[in-house]
Amino acid sequence: MFEVIGERINTTFKKVKAAVIDRDGAYIQDDVQKQEASGATYIDVNAGARIGHEKEDMEWLLKVVQEATTLPLCLDSPDPEVLEMAYSMVNTTPMVNSISLEKDRFEAMMPFLKGKECKIIALCMDDSGMPKTVDDIVNRAKSIVGELEAIGFKRQNIYVDPLIQPMSVDGNNGMMAMDAVKAIMTELEGVHTTGGLSNISYGLPQRKIINRIFLAMMMKQGFDSAIMDPLDNEIMAVVKTADMLKGNDNFCMNFLKGVRAGTIKA
Amino acid sequence: MEDHTQITETLIQGDDEKLIILVQEALDSGANPGKLLNHVLIPAMDVIGERMESGEMFIPEVLMGARAMGLAVEMLKPLLGDGESSSAGKVIIGTVKGDLHDIGKNLVSMMMESAGFEVTDLGVDIAPENFIAAIKDQNATIVALSALLTTTMPMMKATVEAICESGLREQVKIIVGGAPVNQSFADEIGADGYAADAGSASKLAKSYLN
Structure with a gap:
């Protein structure tokens, strides 16, 4: 099943930031419940925008979010100290967002991850910057998956992010991501792939149609998770319809349910 | 004409x-x-x-x-004859230390070049001391700092502070930009300006020339 990591509880969004500053738990809980009702399978929680307040904001958010949902959370922070606290607070096995091959980040994250029971998003980023070719992405995926396996992570708990880059700056970026996903899902059998889907449409108008069609094309390649907005009905309809077309929906039941609920419309 | x-x-x-x-x-x-x-x-x-x-x-x-x-x-x-090719001004641009994103920075660099500035693009993951060395080296009057991550925004502040401490603050205007950055953050860290996109960055840089 395709996994939707709901991206909305992030303090870089103005309304969320305001709610965190005012400690307005009702706003956050309402948003989380809407995400769950719309089909989110993970709720990402990022408290990074208020510099110097991340730990206390994260602590508050986790408490408030878990009162509203039993969905697993995606703990989104680069700071192992914040993650350690967050990890101790969650009721369900969480996902951690994220580790990369950038030396400082890698060395800070590995001691935290060792021995933990969690899923992990692994970015195909290293100290030389954003990947420029399919081989760059696949080689980085292999290194980071190898490192994680060496400390006991199972492939099924690793979500490789190929780093989707905008079409607006380079017409090859779409195919690069699609080819990379296919190679990762074949050559590293058992891992998942995920990523920030909407990066693809940065710098172009009518972004939603780009995101929708790109998601369907990526899913064909094996892309089985995305960090996205579950309240965007049309893209959620693409998730269900494409999953059905891939043969992941017995007797098309989820598709039909979506149609009857009015969330999938032609 | x-x-x-x-x-x-x-x-x-x-x-x-x-x-x-x-x-x-x-x-x-x-x-x-x-x-x-x-x-x-x-x-x-x-x-x-x-x-x-x-x-x-x-x-x-x-x-x-x-x-x-x-x-x-x-x-x-x-x-071009003598003087006609002299640039609008010298700009140092780069993504701050710890941040490897270059798309926004490249667009700004390109628009400024097209607007007639002489642009030195230091690249990504640039430490404060490297910005300072480049300002001295090029005798630049504008510095443009980019960051895409909330986690590297503090490095923008550190870079502005380092430029102040180096005694070069009076010589340069500092512009900041990037997805998590806004005008109030620019004000807070003591930058001269904030630009939301490459077009406004180039316009902002030109406004400093007058």
């Missing part, structure tokens, strides 16, 4: 092949290369920047325009 509307329109459309032909024709019929550059081509790039800022034009169109501009500038450069 002659009517060069067609050159302006062709550059805005990003039609590089046609632009080269038109620029050559203008030169053949006696147009002044310096005037072509400063009064026709650069103002056309300003229009592209403004349309990007207002949401009428999009990044691929800006890239096409910049590519066409680059070719036209290559043609004109050898023909």
Whole structure:
């Protein structure tokens, strides 16, 4: 099943930031419940925008979010100290967002991850910057998956992010991501792939149609998770319809349910 | 001056092949290369920047325009007289230490170059001391800092502070930009300005020249 990591509880969004500053738990809980009702399978929680307040904001958010949902959370922070606290607070096995091959980040994250029971998003980023070719992405995926396996992570708990880059700056970026996903899902059998889907449409108008069609094309390649907005009905309809077309929906039941609920419309 | 509307329109459309032909024709019929550059081509790039800022034009169109501009500038450069090629100002640009994102920074760099600035692009993951060394080296008057991550925003602050401590703060205007950055953050860390996109960054830089 395709996994939707709901991206909305992030303090870089103005309304969320305001709610965190005012400690307005009702706003956050309402948003989380809407995400769950719309089909989110993970709720990402990022408290990074208020510099110097991340730990206390994260602590508050986790408490408030878990009162509203039993969905697993995606703990989104680069700071192992914040993650350690967050990890101790969650009721369900969480996902951690994220580790990369950038030396400082890698060395800070590995001691935290060792021995933990969690899923992990692994970015195909290293100290030389954003990947420029399919081989760059696949080689980085292999290194980071190898490192994680060496400390006991199972492939099924690793979500490789190929780093989707905008079409607006380079017409090859779409195919690069699609080819990379296919190679990762074949050559590293058992891992998942995920990523920030909407990066693809940065710098172009009518972004939603780009995101929708790109998601369907990526899913064909094996892309089985995305960090996205579950309240965007049309893209959620693409998730269900494409999953059905891939043969992941017995007797098309989820598709039909979506149609009857009015969330999938032609 | 002659009517060069067609050159302006062709550059805005990003039609590089046609632009080269038109620029050559203008030169053949006696147009002044310096005037072509400063009064026709650069103002056309300003229009592209403004349309990007207002949401009428999009990044691929800006890239096409910049590519066409680059070719036209290559043609004109050898023909420019003394003083005509002197740049609008010297800009140091880079993504701050710890941050490897370059898309926004590259667009700003390109628009500033097209606007006539002499741009030194230091690249990504640039430490404060490297910005300072480049300011000294180039005798720059504008510094543009980029960051895409909330986690590298504090490094912008540290870079501005380091520039202050180096005694170069009076010499330069500091512009910041990137997805998590906004005007209030720029004010908070003591930068001179914030730009939301490449078009406004270039306009902001020009406003410091007067």
